[in-house]
Amino acid sequence: MTEHPWANDAFFYHIYPLGLCAAPPRNDFVSAPVPRLEELYRWLDPIQELGANTLYLGPLFESSAHGYDTADYFQVDRRLGENRLLTAFSKELHRRGLRLVLDGVFNHVGRDFWAFKDLLSTRERSVYAAWFQNLDFSRSSPYGDPFYYEGWSGHYDLVKLNLANPEVRAHLFQAARFWIEEFEIDGLRLDAADQILPDFLIDLGRVCRELRPDFWLMGEMVFGDYSVLLSEGGLDSVTNYEAYKGLYSSHNDRNYFEIAYALNRQFGPQGLYRQASLYSFADNHDVDRVASVLKDPAHLYPLYCLLFTMPGIPSVYYGSEWGLPGQRLPGSDAPLRPALDPAQAQTMPQPHLAKWIARLAGIRRRCPALRRGGYRELLVAPQQFAFLREHSEGSVVVVVNAANAPSQMEMRLPIEKGWLEDLLQPGETFQVVGGQARLASIPPNGGRILALRPG
Numbered sequence: 531m532t533e534h535p536w537a538n539d540a541f542f543y544h545i546y547p548l549g550l551c552a553a554p555p556r557n558d559f560v561s562a563p564v565p566r567l568e569e570l571y572r573w574l575d576p577i578q579e580l581g582a583n584t585l586y587l588g589p590l591f592e593s594s595a596h597g598y599d600t601a602d603y604f605q606v607d608r609r610l611g612e613n614r615l616l617t618a619f620s621k622e623l624h625r626r627g628l629r630l631v632l633d634g635v636f637n638h639v640g641r642d643f644w645a646f647k648d649l650l651s652t653r654e655r656s657v658y659a660a661w662f663q664n665l666d667f668s669r670s671s672p673y674g675d676p677f678y679y680e681g682w683s684g685h686y687d688l689v690k691l692n693l694a695n696p697e698v699r700a701h702l703f704q705a706a707r708f709w710i711e712e713f714e715i716d717g718l719r720l721d722a723a724d725q726i727l728p729d730f731l732i733d734l735g736r737v738c739r740e741l742r743p744d745f746w747l748m749g750e751m752v753f754g755d756y757s758v759l760l761s762e763g764g765l766d767s768v769t770n771y772e773a774y775k776g777l778y779s780s781h782n783d784r785n786y787f788e789i790a791y792a793l794n795r796q797f798g799p800q801g802l803y804r805q806a807s808l809y810s811f812a813d814n815h816d817v818d819r820v821a822s823v824l825k826d827p828a829h830l831y832p833l834y835c836l837l838f839t840m841p842g843i844p845s846v847y848y849g850s851e852w853g854l855p856g857q858r859l860p861g862s863d864a865p866l867r868p869a870l871d872p873a874q875a876q877t878m879p880q881p882h883l884a885k886w887i888a889r890l891a892g893i894r895r896r897c898p899a900l901r902r903g904g905y906r907e908l909l910v911a912p913q914q915f916a917f918l919r920e921h922s923e924g925s926v927v928v929v930v931n932a933a934n935a936p937s938q939m940e941m942r943l944p945i946e947k948g949w950l951e952d953l954l955q956p957g958e959t960f961q962v963v964g965g966q967a968r969l970a971s972i973p974p975n976g977g978r979i980l981a982l983r984p985g
Contacts, residue, residue: 723749
């Protein structure tokens with residue numbers, strides 16, 4: 531884990547291109563490339579208006595279906611276009627001051643991956659037999675192949691790579707080098723990172739940072755101790771699924787104690803990850819949209835207030851800034867990954883939510899405490915929650931209220947005298963006397979972000 535000023539200051543916008551661009555669900559591997567990637571240009575103005583400064587694109591390279599079943603690491607999926615389109619798009623992003631992060635799917639490949647197709651054809655004679663995990667010619671696979679192989683998490687359309695094999699590593703590291711040199715990417719999100727050998731992650735970090743010293747690596751980790759993947763020279767960040775769960779369930783259960791416990795455990799004075807910048811999100815391409823999970827749509831507003839003020843790097847999944855619903859179907863994530871047009875914003879369930887997020891992003895951008903400050907819990911009640919973000923360049927008090935009526939709150943602060951200045955409602959202030967502050971009115975289903983002014 532290394533210091534990355536740009537990543538600590540980042541606000542990610544996450545797009546799943548195969549879905550957003552309405553690509554066919556399966557690749558026929560014979561059709562001419564279709565330049566659907568060009569659809570993404572229309573999103574750049576809205577992304578910047580939202581305040582995002584980093585674009586994370588889901589899988590882009592030639593694959594069988596959903597992108598996580600790679601067939602060729604060196605070619606943009608023909609359903610999206612060609613390499614030259616991604617090169618041009620990346621240049622436009624960087625011209626605008628945006629950074630680009632891609633999905634690195636290195637744990638497994640699809641059955642159409644060229645080396646696996648050679649194995650299907652030549653079997654024991656294949657020079658690539660050692661590329662795949664737990665290959666066994668004494669039994670057949672669930673697909674009826676004359677050999678068995680390990681599939682990722684029991685999914686045999688995802689063939690697990692043998693990442694201990696030097697040839698596999700060389701191939702994957704060359705792909706990473708190619709993406710950096712050709713597409714000028716700034717970082718990678720590593721799929722299923724908790725299934726990848728730690729020394730592979732460290733070697734990948736070395737390869738990438740030889741070309742770009744500030745290259746950022748983030749790993750997908752759903753369960754477990756995040757510190758296992760956060761190491762010097764390896765990953766810089768991981769997905770904060772613990773806080774993701776706490777964000778929605780604290781609102782649904784009217785129990786802010788859950789998210790308060792998680793944040794204190796992670797980032798408090800004795801927090802496990804207080805030196806890390808974890809990747810924070812309300813939803814993504816793998817989970818139900820937060821607008822479909824919350825029982826009360828009004829809770830989107832305090833939820834995003836928390837997302838942009840708690841420790842971590844915030845991310846918004848495309849369309850969720852408008853309250854777009856979406857729920858998984860049995861055997862299909864397609865409803866989570868729809869085709870979408872930014873012109874649809876005003877027809878969405880929460881057309882004003884994007885402006886709220888933009889305000890939160892602007893405050894975060896202007897306040898070092900919200901990007902890099904320490905974390906200290908101040909007060910927690912079933913539907914009210916307050917915490918302090920401390921920084922040498924100025925501290926900030928965050929208060930959220932999930933009730934349907936205004937709320938009052940009294941709290942002790944680390945200064946004897948001064949005032950709190952509301953950054954969401956400029957001009958509104960609250961006095962600090964004897965180390966105590968009384969907030970007479972916290973808006974319903976909203977919050978206050980208060981600059982702490984001693985004096």
